Amino acid sequence: MMEINRFIKLLSVLMFVLSLCMKLNSVSAAEVRSVERERLSLLKFKHDLVDANGLLSYWGSEEDKIAQFNADGVLSSWGSEEDKKECCKWEGVSCSNGTGHVTSLNLVFHSLKAKLSPSLVDLQHLNYLNLRANDFGGSEIPRFIGSFKNLRYLTLMGSNFSGEVPCELGNLTNLNTLDLSYNNLRIKNFDCLYHLSSLSHLELNGVNLINQTSWLHHMTRFPLLEELHLIGCQLPNPVLSFDIFTNSSLSKLSSLFLPNNYLTSSSTFRWMFNISASLKFIDLTNNQLEGPIPDSFGELFFLEDLVLSYNKLRGGIPSSLHNLHTLEISSNELNGLLPDNTTFSSLSGLYLGNNKLNAFHTQCLGQPLVLRHLDLSNNQLKRLPEGIEKLSNLSSLGMSSNLLEDTITESHLSNFANLEDLDLSWNSDLTFNLSSDWIPPFQLNSLTLSHCHLGPHFPNWIQTQNTLRWLDSSFAGISDAMPNGLWNMSIDQLDLSHNNIRGKIPNLSSKSTGYFNIDLSYNNISGPIPSFLFHSEEIDLSKNMFSGSIFHLCTIPKGSMIYKLDLSDNQLAGELPNCWMNISGLIVLDLANNKFSGKIPLTLGTLDRLKVLHLRGNNFIGELPSTLRNCNGLRTLDVGGNKLTGIEKLPNLNDLDMSSNLLEDTITESYLSNFANLEYLDLSLNSDLTFNLRSDWIPPFQLRLLLLSNCHVGPHFPNWIQTQKTLVFLYISFAGISDAIPNWLWNMSSLSWLDLSHNNITEISRHSLDSAMLDANK
Ligand SMILES: *[C@@H]1O[C@H](CO)[C@@H](O)[C@H](O)[C@H]1NC(C)=O
Ligand SMILES: *[C@@H]1O[C@H](CO)[C@@H](O)[C@H](O)[C@H]1NC(C)=O
Ligand SMILES: *[C@@H]1O[C@H](CO)[C@@H](O)[C@H](O)[C@H]1NC(C)=O
Ligand SMILES: *[C@@H]1O[C@H](CO)[C@@H](O)[C@H](O)[C@H]1NC(C)=O
Ligand SMILES: *[C@@H]1O[C@H](CO)[C@@H](O)[C@H](O)[C@H]1NC(C)=O
Ligand SMILES: *[C@@H]1O[C@H](CO)[C@@H](O)[C@H](O)[C@H]1NC(C)=O
Ligand SMILES: *[C@@H]1O[C@H](CO)[C@@H](O)[C@H](O)[C@H]1NC(C)=O
Ligand SMILES: *[C@@H]1O[C@H](CO)[C@@H](O)[C@H](O)[C@H]1NC(C)=O
Ligand SMILES: *[C@@H]1O[C@H](CO)[C@@H](O)[C@H](O)[C@H]1NC(C)=O
Ligand SMILES: *[C@@H]1O[C@H](CO)[C@@H](O)[C@H](O)[C@H]1NC(C)=O
Ligand SMILES: *[C@@H]1O[C@H](CO)[C@@H](O)[C@H](O)[C@H]1NC(C)=O
Ligand SMILES: CC(=O)N[C@H]1CO[C@H](CO)[C@@H](O)[C@@H]1O
Secondary structure (H helix, E strand, O other): OHHHHHHHHHHHHHHHHHHHHHHOOOOOHHHHHHHHHHHHHHHHHHHOOEEOOOHHHHOOOOOOOHHHHOOOOOOOOOOOOHHHOOHHHOOOEEEOOOOOOEEEEEOOOOOEEOOOOHHHHHOOOOOEEEOOOOEOOOEOOOHHHHHOOOOOEEEOOOOOEEEEOOHHHHHOOOOOEEEOOOOEEEOOOHHHHHHOOOOOEEEOOOOOOOOOOOHHHHHOOOOOOOEEEOOOOOOOOOOOOHHHHHOOOOOOOOEEEOOOOOOEHHHHHHHHHHHOOOOOEEEOOOOEOEEEOOHHHHHOOOOOEEEOOOOEEEEOOOHHHOOOOEEEOOOOEEOOOOOOOOOOOOOOEEEOOOOOOOOOEOHHHOOOOOOOEEEOOOOOOOOOOEOHHHOOOOOEEEOOOOOOOOEEOHHHHOOOOOOOEEEOOOOOOOEEOOOOOOOOOOOOOEEEOOOOEOOOOOOHHHHHOOOOOEEEOOOOOOOOEOOHHHHHOOOOEEEOOOOOOEEEOOOOOOOOOOOOEEEOOOOEEEEOOOHHHHHOOEEEOOOOEEEEOOHHHHHOOOOOOOOEEEOOOOEEEEEOOOOHHHHOOOOEEEOOOOEEEEEOOHHHHHOOOOOEEEOOOOEEEEEOOHHHHHOOOOOEEEOOOOEEEEOOOOOOOOEEEOOOOOOOOEEOHHHHOOOOOOOEEEOOOOOOOEEOOOOOOOOOOOOOEEEOOOOEOOOOOOHHHHHOOOOOEEEOOOOOOOOOEOHHHHHOOOOOEEEOOOOOOOOEOHHHHHHHHHHHHO
8 A cells, every 4th residue: 555655656746747847848957957946945935934824834745844834824835745846836936937937936915924044045036026014033134135136126125124234235236126114224335235226116114314314325326216215214414415416317216205204495405306307206295394385396397296295384386386286285384375377287186284274266277177186174264265166077175174154055066076075074154055955966975064054954965975985964053854865875984973963763674784983972863773773883872862772782793893882861771682792892882871771781791892881870770790700801880870789899990980879788808909900989879888998908009089978988987098199089978987087188189179078077186177277278
């Protein structure tokens, strides 16, 4: 049997070699050997990897133990089993069609943990190496990187390399694209890289160049450079030596990305217009530019896109920029208009949000109307831009947070056939007067009209928006019933909160999708909560008139995505369902101030992500379920104002409110010692709750708030309170204390609110009286 197996194995190996030879029949034996060396070198590389995602499981063989170790990985195609012999078919590996040599290795985004194995040197025909987003454990880029003579494309972005970039990298004279971004690399010796004479695309984002005042000079040594990315390099202003300008060595540079650096106007505007006449794209976001935008941008004849956001530029936009396609100058201090003697006829995107513009007109935008995106949000505009209705090709219009006082009518909007995103929010004097049967010419994606006068009637035209995904009409003065059609729309973020919306939500039993986020809080919506709303992730229906039970919460599918459920301040009633294990992602649950009754269900204890639980102001009876102890993340538990009779130890609580219940327990040290992180404790208004704590007890917590009024605290003054140096609120009225007020109380420096009324305290020591009078005099 063994013999036969061995024979079959041998045969198949022979056939494989034969087939390989037939395929490569034009290739010499030396070539075949060198291809085989490449294959072994890849297997060696795999051997050195720790495969976080199990990616490499297919690379390997019986001899190669790694195979088992990586049983289910993505690189499962890498192996030396018979069916995996041909490494050109391995995941991420490509070969030359003619010779079979490995020419490309693409292991992007695999979180592989490794060192670069020297065995890779055998891949002499490699022209493409992409190791982006892996983890090389903070190792240095190995010197042998310089031996891949044919490499044209090299990306080590975000792969956890550190240390000095080796000089040998400069040997890659065929390199076209080099990306070393977002590692922990230093480049001390730029000179070694000067041999990279074919470089056309260079990215060094996140490399700290704070001391490289010659960075611009270095760049001029790459004469074929077309695209340069130096984002977040802490770039200083460059030293401007004469030869930077005289030898027009950057004549091909067309894209310059320099956001998040320390470049200033006085320096930048001296070199930018002279280093290359072919610049098409410039991004200087978040530098230290200030003062006016220079006219000289006009000398960059090919400039199409200019981004100057997050600087301190003032004034207006020079007419020399009239050829641009996109102009972004958000978050500056602009206060000037577009020049009205100039036509910006090719502008398709104009982003001027977050400046100090107090007027804007559109006549300079010219014909044809190519403007697609206009953002003027966060300025001081009182009027809609004159002629805005003529911008009929607009796709997005953002004018939120201005001082608009206009009345929006159909004539403003009826040319916008291509509008997709409209944001006019936070203009509290902006009014809408649109007829209820208006049918807009557009189909929006997003509509944000919060904090405007949209009401009093519900804007029915919204129902014509079949593609609407995001609707925010909160704080919009709507005082009307909701149209049923609203619930059939494809919206997935819906905010109608803080209006006066009436009516019921239809029970669309056929609807199985809810919302990412639905906020209907602060309205007057009544009737039961339909099941489909529970298919959402973040649900706020608080401060309405919803009634009925929430038992149908149990009909939602297991593994539901709800993480916030706020149903507080409604008229909901009945017992709580006991199916909380279906909503295991819940973090915030607020059912306060309803008419719920019965026991608090045991399955609440399955919510191990729960942080905040409000059940106050209902009619819950019995004890807190002991399962709540499993909610390790629970920080806030508010069950005040119910008819609960029992307490529970919940070690991680920050805030415990069980006030105004029917608690009958005796509180001892062994109970309170469980709460190491407690800051707020309210057990007041439990007339059968008794405190029995030793006078020398030292609690594990430092409270800010302690409310024990209307409990049995006395007759002795609770001395342990003197250990609570952070206490601000202390209320112990109606608590049967008859001891004298201790002196230490007057030394509690953070205490601002104190109520000891209605006890049987007859004596205040001389010292305390003095201090108290001192305090009163202050
Ligand atoms: C190599 O072969 C593949 C498939 O036959 C083909 O898609 C590809 O274009 C070829 N590549 C070259 C460089 O000839
Ligand atoms: C980089 O490698 C070091 C050393 O192994 C490790 O401590 C660190 O977490 C890694 N960083 C990242 C972002 O993977
Ligand atoms: C590669 O570069 C290093 C340092 O720049 C140099 O010493 C070495 O001779 C070069 N190797 C080859 C093979 O060109
Ligand atoms: C820059 O130079 C300063 C002063 O010489 C030095 O302390 C700092 O480490 C240098 N920073 C870098 C990133 O090289
Ligand atoms: C610029 O040209 C001069 C004279 O031709 C030369 O000496 C200098 O090295 C060049 N500088 C650059 C950055 O190429
Ligand atoms: C527009 O006016 C400004 C200043 O008034 C002037 O500098 C600019 O050359 C004019 N542009 C055109 C195109 O006339
Ligand atoms: C309107 O925008 C579309 C999409 O960008 C564009 O193709 C079209 O040319 C524009 N219309 C005009 C009149 O410029
Ligand atoms: C709304 O527009 C109509 C005509 O379109 C007009 O009669 C009415 O007075 C306007 N209402 C307000 C409040 O401006
Ligand atoms: C919602 O859509 C369904 C199916 O398209 C339809 O039967 C139903 O009448 C619609 N309901 C409302 C309230 O528009
Ligand atoms: C909604 O309708 C379904 C099916 O018609 C029904 O089972 C369910 O009880 C209703 N839910 C509510 C809250 O009325
Ligand atoms: C209050 O104290 C006085 C004297 O210490 C005592 O006679 C009286 O019974 C106490 N009253 C209460 C309600 O504890
Ligand atoms: C050194 C040099 O050529 N400087 C020029 C850079 O560009 C500005 C504006 O175009 C000119 O005024 C400078 O002479």
